[in-house]
Amino acid sequence: MIQVTKPAKAPAILLTKGKPRRREHIAAYNKGVRGFTFDSKIYGHKTVKEALINAQYDKCFLCESKITHIAFGDVEHFRPKAAYRQSTSDPLQKPGYYWLAYEWSNLFLACQLCNQLFKKNLFPLVNPSARATSHKHKIEREKPLFINPSLDDPEEYISFRREVPYPIKNNPRGKTTITDLGLKRQKLNEKRLERYELLEQLYLIAFRTPAIPESKRAKDLLAQAVQDNAEYASMARAAIAAKFTLVP
Numbered sequence: 001m002i003q004v005t006k007p008a009k010a011p012a013i014l015l016t017k018g019k020p021r022r023r024e025h026i027a028a029y030n031k032g033v034r035g036f037t038f039d040s041k042i043y044g045h046k047t048v049k050e051a052l053i054n055a056q057y058d059k060c061f062l063c064e065s066k067i068t069h070i071a072f073g074d075v076e077h078f079r080p081k082a083a084y085r086q087s088t089s090d091p092l093q094k095p096g097y098y099w100l101a102y103e104w105s106n107l108f109l110a111c112q113l114c115n116q117l118f119k120k121n122l123f124p125l126v127n128p129s130a131r132a133t134s135h136k137h138k139i140e141r142e143k144p145l146f147i148n149p150s151l152d153d154p155e156e157y158i159s160f161r162r163e164v165p166y167p168i169k170n171n172p173r174g175k176t177t178i179t180d181l182g183l184k185r186q187k188l189n190e191k192r193l194e195r196y197e198l199l200e201q202l203y204l205i206a207f208r209t210p211a212i213p214e215s216k217r218a219k220d221l222l223a224q225a226v227q228d229n230a231e232y233a234s235m236a237r238a239a240i241a242a243k244f245t246l247v248p
């Protein structure tokens, strides 16, 4: 996971169509409605998706895999819109954060596996008693366990030993984010390991003494691998910072 900087200005459809829908949901809530129907044509509109693809360099905001060459990708709600769970074993609670369904700050691009297999309706808090259960409550009082890459720097919470992520100093937010969102699932580890081993060889070539003609190109490729737009950039940055010396 890396930081995500979205444009400050929300895509127009979230304002022109999302705001009126939000008002409808709030009015319905005030009349006692607790189940809502959301319009994916608004939050999942192509202009919203494109803005997220650009801001996130076409990567899943959780696992950092590139998405659109093999899948459509999901516009995911950080705070789940319809219902939530505090933990995987807890019952589903309704409503969810219905008033944030079309909120730009609540939307990210996720791969289908991170979203549909792991995140789903999960939204654990450090302080569940302060949960905002309606639009009348302030979400600022909540202390989410999941790292929000727009507000937090994920690399302060999660680092890597080789290809495997771990919570820095065993911090609970890093730990919950890794465990509940499947960030060390086997297939993901295998994919990152492939990249790790290539980067390790590049590193050896780049910093050989004496340098060889290929060293410069190797350095350039390493520099690209740590850019935000590179797949698994946070792993690459951790590996280079550790000079590839950590053993599994």
Ligand SMILES: [Zn+2]
Pocket (backbone or CB within 6 Å): 060, 061, 062, 063, 064, 065, 110, 111, 112, 113, 114, 115
């Ligand atoms: Zn993902």
